[in-house]
Amino acid sequence: MNPSDPTANAAIRSGDDDVLGFALDELDEIDAVFIVLRDSFEVPIAGLVRFLKASSKNVIPNYDYLGHVRSMLAGARKQLSRAIAESGLVREDLDWQSSRAVRDIGARHGVNLLRPCGHCLQQKISVVGSMGRPREYCSNSCRQAAYRRRQADTVGEAALDDPAKAWCRASQELSDVSRTVDDSDSSN
Known part of the structure; x- marks a missing residue:
């Protein structure tokens, strides 16, 4: 896809054809949740580990939950990339914040709140971010x-x-x- 084609970009970002939502539907539910929470809402991996432990019936002592979450994310990213590639797109073509499926997952887990960028004022910065100083701008530019x-x-x-x-x-x-x-x- 030509990234400078405004018609194609508008079609990808429209709510009528949620390519990302369809791709996320092909993943296991927990994989889709983890990939959205990590890649879209920038939830730290430690937060995903806590989520996984909280949702497990039995917590296994001395188990490498961090490695498990990382391998889950890697597998989910591969599956998602394959599903998106079937549509003739790449991950960078998709606007994660406008996808209804992403917003629904964020709302279910309470991380769908976005703050405005300090420069462009678009609602793009996740309230739940990585540890340390919170981001003020949506991009380096x-x-x-x-x-x-x-x-x-x-x-x-x-x-x-x-x-x-x-x-x-x-x-x-x-x-x-x-x-x-x-x-x-x-x-x-």
Whole structure:
């Protein structure tokens, strides 16, 4: 699929043809839940391990639940990629946040809440995220754009804080330009 084709992108992201939902339906329920919670809502693997232990009837002591969850995720990702490839797509073509199946799984497990990005303001950042500092931006490009905006605002605020310095700087730049013009006139 051509990623720049807006018609194809709109069709993939429309609720009428939920390719991701159909692919998730082909997985075992627990695999679908784990792949959605991890890949879409960024639930940490430790959270998935707690979920698996809580949903198991018998907790086995000294069992490698972390390895088990990782192997479940790897197998589910392979199955999901195969199912999506049958539709002629790749995982990157799909908008996980607009899929009804993804939203339903998120709602069932209480992780469907999304925060707005600090730059583009789209509801893309999961409230349940990895450990550490919570994300503020949905992507590196939004983070960089917000940084550039803050830098531009800081320069503008510095000029507003001290108008005399800003006026001196502007008059200095003007005199530099006039000196350059005078030098070019005298050389002719």
